[in-house]
Amino acid sequence: MKPRILSNKEYLDLYLAGDIDSVGKVLLPHESEAVEKAIEKQRNAYNEVIEQKKSVSGGDDWHDGAFIATDNEAKIIGQQMSAISPYVGAVVIEYPDPGEPRATIGSRVLVNQGGYSFPVDVVGFRSGYPEGVTSEGFEDEVMGISPDSPLARTMLGQTVGFEGMLHNAGSDIRVKIERIDQSAVKQYFMRKVQVIKVED
Secondary structure, three states: OOOOEEOHHHHHHHHHOOOHHHOOOEEOOOHHHHHHHHHHHHHHHHHHHHHHHHHHOOHHHHHOHHHHHHHHHHHHHHHHHHHHHHHOOOEEEOOOOOOOOOOOOOOEEEEEEOOEEEEEEEOOOHHHOOOOOOOOOOOOOOEEEOOOOHHHHHHOOOOOOOEEEEEEOOEEEEEEEEEEEOOHHHHHHHHHHHHHHHHO
């Protein structure tokens, strides 16, 4: 079954209307493959733990430390799978239009927080966001954030110059949107997809 696809504008309109629960978890077009890879990785890890469990179980080994350790590993893998599973068959949100002035899923936003500026990419599947993404003019890596993160909830639907308060872990932090790039995320991840296809 093909996933439901929404335009970025439709998604943002639903988000701003407070009707986002009707959509559930969302993915950008390139993220479906990342979800599949994450599930495959967890399945392989689980199968490995099951094999370890088989090798230490039997007779009086039920309370053996190795058996307990593999049982704990299996629980952790199960928790990780539970976090990934809502993204299976999730609604795919198209990349934002280049002329969209508002921060949305698929935007790279330059945020100023307490005088320190840093870029963030608003993505659907945060767990699949790779390390080492860079943005021109910044030494720090770009951070991937999900639409339901406190920072994204403060910024989504806002435009350059917006200043607001981020409520996180019991404290208020002033944030400002300094720049919004609607093509950086798409360009970065589509280039990665093309490189993978060439290498195959």
